[in-house]
Amino acid sequence: MEHLARDPTPLTRVYHLMAEGMSFKVTVALRARRVEKWIKCVKRDYLDNTPIKCVGLDCDFTNPREGNQRAAVLQLSVASENLVFQICRADEVPQVLKESLQDGSIRFCGATIDKDLEMLSPYGIHITSVYDLQ
Template identity: 65%
Template sequence: MEHLVRDAALRTRVYHIKAEGMVLKVTVTLQARMVEKWIRGVKRDFLDAATTKCIGLDCDLTDPRVPNQCATVLQLTVASETLVFQIIHADRVPQVLKDFLQDGNIRFCGAAISNDVKKLDRYDIHITSAYDLQKVVPNPSTKPTPSLYDLANYTIGTNLEQRKKYNHKKKIDVAAQEKEDEIIFGWAIIH
């Protein structure tokens, strides 16, 4: 994930990613006002008219070897819109976001989501309606715990493959690959 805080002029970036025949819009930000704008937009464009309101949620966390781990990035996906909020570097955590995540009419879905929910407590964020897809969606694989790739492929009928992060002991662009993978998963989860 890009670290936007280094350049004050680039505190928000919008990407249009084409994958599997889909065009996804990704807003990467550390500005609270952009989070508020994104929430207003997805409510208006997708959630207000939906009978079932479902949002993909994922967090990146600080180094697991360090005690008191917390969320560094919060990712929300609705339809073709994804918000990547670099919460650890944000100017503030907007009340609009807290209220949005506490809305009991919206289902927030992810994998091992209970850990994400716990790590957001530091920001006074309390998610009341969280669903762990690894427990809700039937396991389409022979593994004890299906991966998000397994669930996405089963749910939307694709054949996405997890790309390797290392190739002959050389790192590829891991951050870019992880961002693309998370966006595709978020889209797949809610469809």
């Protein structure tokens, strides 16, 4: 009987960080279902209750020397809630994420965000309301 090694990497990790008197919750996810849950909670707890909706957005990319460069990690931040979605290793890109990023009432803010938009488009992600902070 052959023993198959199980992947020791958990599909979701939640970290609680304290820095300079501030508390942050960071959810690192590989599964679409966890991303959907994070989006629903953030909308309910923060975005639905405010007239101006701002979400921090950033992407990290794969190494261009290892083939075609693409978005590897999508990071979203709202208040003290942070999502780190390992999009290039994910089981799928959830429709809820695509719809949220296309919501014109939410401002997605980041630095040099044009490259992020370019790298997310192969995943079917098109962000409509973007603000470059640089």
